[in-house]
Amino acid sequence: MTQDLFASSPALRFEIQAQDGNARAGVLTTRRGVIETPVFMPVGTAGTVKAIRFEELESGDLDAKIILGNTYHLWLRPGIETIKACGGLHRFIGWDRALLTDSGGFQVWSLGALRKITEEGTEFRSHVDGSMQFLSPEVSMEVQAALGSDIVMVFDECAPGNAAYEETEKSVGLTSRWARRSRMAFDRMQMNGADTGHIEAPGLSGRQALFGIIQGASHLDLRHMSLEQTVEVGFDGYAIGGLSVGEEKSVMFDVISDLAPRMPADKPRYLMGVGTPEDLVEAVANGVDMFDCVLPTRNGRTGQAFTCRGKLNIKNARWVRDQRPLDEDCRCMVCRRHTRAYLRHLYLAGEMLASILLTHHNLAFFLDTMRSVRQSIRSGDFPKFRREFTERLDANGE
Numbered sequence: 001m002t003q004d005l006f007a008s009s010p011a012l013r014f015e016i017q018a019q020d021g022n023a024r025a026g027v028l029t030t031r032r033g034v035i036e037t038p039v040f041m042p043v044g045t046a047g048t049v050k051a052i053r054f055e056e057l058e059s060g061d062l063d064a065k066i067i068l069g070n071t072y073h074l075w076l077r078p079g080i081e082t083i084k085a086c087g088g089l090h091r092f093i094g095w096d097r098a099l100l101t102d103s104g105g106f107q108v109w110s111l112g113a114l115r116k117i118t119e120e121g122t123e124f125r126s127h128v129d130g131s132m133q134f135l136s137p138e139v140s141m142e143v144q145a146a147l148g149s150d151i152v153m154v155f156d157e158c159a160p161g162n163a164a165y166e167e168t169e170k171s172v173g174l175t176s177r178w179a180r181r182s183r184m185a186f187d188r189m190q191m192n193g194a195d196t197g198h199i200e201a202p203g204l205s206g207r208q209a210l211f212g213i214i215q216g217a218s219h220l221d222l223r224h225m226s227l228e229q230t231v232e233v234g235f236d237g238y239a240i241g242g243l244s245v246g247e248e249k250s251v252m253f254d255v256i257s258d259l260a261p262r263m264p265a266d267k268p269r270y271l272m273g274v275g276t277p278e279d280l281v282e283a284v285a286n287g288v289d290m291f292d293c294v295l296p297t298r299n300g301r302t303g304q305a306f307t308c309r310g311k312l313n314i315k316n317a318r319w320v321r322d323q324r325p326l327d328e329d330c331r332c333m334v335c336r337r338h339t340r341a342y343l344r345h346l347y348l349a350g351e352m353l354a355s356i357l358l359t360h361h362n363l364a365f366f367l368d369t370m371r372s373v374r375q376s377i378r379s380g381d382f383p384k385f386r387r388e389f390t391e392r393l394d395a396n397g398e
């Protein structure tokens with residue numbers, strides 16, 4: 001197995017440095033830098049984290065160590081031949097830090113009726129030009145190798161959060177078979193030098209890392225089966241997929257609290273596509289290390305700010321002359337400089353700066369929250385932090 005070939009020089013290293021209950025603070029060393037965990041990863045769908053410049057992501061204010069790219073979007077536009085010709089995704093977008101790409105499976109899944117799933121893969125209609133496209137484990141691995149991301153996700157099938165048992169069981173079986181095919185195609189790509197992001201990295205192989213995804217909707221025994229089958233294939237990290245897709249929040253946490261502590265302790269655990277700041281803190285308490293979510297960026301563009309006292313809707317008339325920053329406890333550039341009154345004005349006037357400033361603050365809030373989480377785990381104060389964080393959020397400012 002090619003895995004053994006990489007064993008002496010792995011794709012990444014993960015070390016837990018402190019633990020408080022199930023919560024872990026660790027260090028994930030990738031070929032493109034060191035990432036302290038738990039970590040939040042801003043989502044850069046089409047090669048851009050919407051409404052924010054890369055300089056801001058790198059600034060001390062945000063200091064995002066890793067961002068996401070979406071395979072589905074980049075594959076359809078501008079296409080992998082273009083990205084390959086431009087030297088891979090890092091060079092194409094001008095970002096030297098770590099990148100994680102999803103497999104495209106979730107985007108295709110979210111197309112709903114426009115797709116057809118077979119054992120071989122998924123056929124669907126492109127949202128860009130209406131053409132028929134085919135995505136499979138092999139195609140997804142090929143695209144992600146061409147993108148040269150530092151962490152690659154296996155191609156999986158996502159059952160809806162409220163899916164019935166039999167439907168979910170079939171979906172988990174398919175996901176396991178696709179995980180094995182992903183692994184084989186991935187290893188072949190690494191051997192063939194298809195990875196455009198390969199770099200010399202001290203102590204590391206310089207190759208891409210590959211994460212497996214655990215599915216099973218809300219059925220815990222299917223989640224356990226999926227976990228077992230995924231670990232059997234063997235990956236550099238493990239993700240919980242198929243949550244925050246329409247199920248009740250209590251169901252989501254039933255799955256996370258049961259599943260996360262069972263996942264391999266020596267590998268990073270990644271909860272995909274979740275969630276609000278309070279969701280992140282709760283998931284950390286259950287042993288999750290990595291997160292991504294569109295909430296801070298998407299909600300920033302629709303006038304919603306996340307603050308330590310809950311969500312704040314900038315459109316609200318009560319802020320018309322309010323001289324306070326979005327969040328009085330936030331020290332980001334936006335909160336140091338601008339008032340709610342001004343941000344409200346920008347939003348109502350349809351100025352693009354409203355999206356830019358709200359996105360900046362929201363990302364700062366998510367990344368700061370994770371910084372505080374890490375500190376509190378290291379100092380043994382995480383339960384206290386968690387309690388106070390939740391209490392403050394409940395004292396909603398609006």
Ligand SMILES: [Zn+2]
Nearest residue numbers: 330332335361
């Ligand atoms: Zn702020």
